[in-house]
Amino acid sequence: MGLHHAFSFIDHAFSFPRAYFQQHGLAGGWEGFLDDFCAHWPTDEDHVYVEFVRDGVCGNGAARQGNPRWRRLTEQRSGASKSVFHFGVPGSVAKSSHAGIPWLRFLRRTLGPTVHFWPFDGWAPKSGVHVIAEVYPSLWRSRYPAAGRTPDQQDAYTVSRWLQETDLAGNLAQLFQPSLTADERAVADLEGWILGVR
Secondary structure, three states, X not given: OHHHOEEEEEOOOOOOOXXXXXXXXXXXXXXXXXXXXXXXXXXXOOOOOHHHHHOOOOOOHHHOOOOOOOOOHHHXXXXXXXXXXOOOOOOOOHHHHHHHXXXXXXXXXXXXXXXXXXXXXXXXXXXXXXXXXXXXXXXXXXXOOOOOOOHHHXXXXXXXXXXXXXXXXXXXXXXXXXXXXXXXXXXXXXXXOXXXXX
């Protein structure tokens, strides 16, 4: 699989739990979510930070809140991932998700069909496209000694090393096809999935 794709892996959520979509009456799948989220959390604009939106300085984050008890199916399956609405705790991806999601839309609009956001654009990326997928370094961090790296450096090293080993073992392609029922896959089509979570 690695021979026919370029990959980028990002350590934050690409979408929110289904309960969020229901709470706010969102339709239009992931595309609709991206547009709605960016209208309320415009963290891709100059000098707009997550804390500014949370404090009501700009944007309208108060109209698009979530419950820290809500977790995506993939977060539940991982066993350790925290909710995308759980701010201010160690290991949280809430801030990075709220900051990064508008940039996913920017990349999507800028790069068009040359980029494949997994799994929203399909579970099996076509050959020749650049694949962008969500990862969670904590799944594999304990396998590799830090060797003097900072925590962020260790996360990047962990993801790179684990994916390299998985590819060399010929198992990379199966990561893109987790074992899910039809109903679970329908949820994941909306919420996204963490690469490597079974």
